[in-house]
Amino acid sequence: MQVLQVQLEVGPDPAEVGRARRWARSRLAGSGIAADEPVAETLILLISELVTNAVVHTGCPAVLRMLLPGVPASEPGTVRVEVADRSARPPRQRHAERDETNGRGLELVDGLADRWGWQHEGSGKRIWCEVDRCEAPPPARGAAFRHPAHEGVALGVH
Structure with a gap:
């Protein structure tokens, strides 16, 4: 199977996180992963967390890379x-404690990704995660679908 690799340079500005999400959505759609697929939602959340961590905690530019399964x-x-x-x-x-508003990024990555890790790269590092895209039958008409990786993860909107 072919693998498509795409990458985006991200500046050291928190506003870049939204740009990275929009870019990732378009690349996922271009590879045939529909925006309403649970795996797409999971990947966008993972990308958001990893890019946020890089931008906020390092104050340095970063490179976001996605390796997508081929056609x-x-x-x-x-x-x-x-x-x-x-x-x-x-x-x-x-x-993070219940009342803390930050500090859950890598907990989310750990809970949503099938695998994740990090390694030194040059004078910096690379954090990676992988999500397996499985064939699943479509949900029954009128039934709500919940991705198994989301079980036990509570997300709040403020």
């Missing part, structure tokens, strides 16, 4: 997301 897009495959930055400081997973 036909209807077949199962793995989507890999990588964010490389210039900070050698390792990522640190926190366990």
Whole structure:
């Protein structure tokens, strides 16, 4: 199976996170992963968290890279997301208290991704995660569908 690799340079500005999400949505759609697929929603959330961490915690530019399964897009495959930055400081997973508004990024990554990790890259690092895109029968008419990776994860909108 072919793999398509795309990347985006992200500036050290929190506003870049929204640009990265829009860019990722368009690349996913271009690879045949529909915006309403649960895997697309999961990937956008993962990208948002990893890019936010890179921009906010390092203050450095970063590179967002996606490795997408090739055509036909209807077949199962793995989507890999990588964010490389210039900070050698390792990522640190926190366990935020209930009333804290920050500190859950890597917990979300750990809960939503099938695999994730990090490695040193040059003078910086690369954090990566992978999501397996499985074939699933469409939900029954009128039934709500919930991606298994979202079970047990509560997200709030403020």
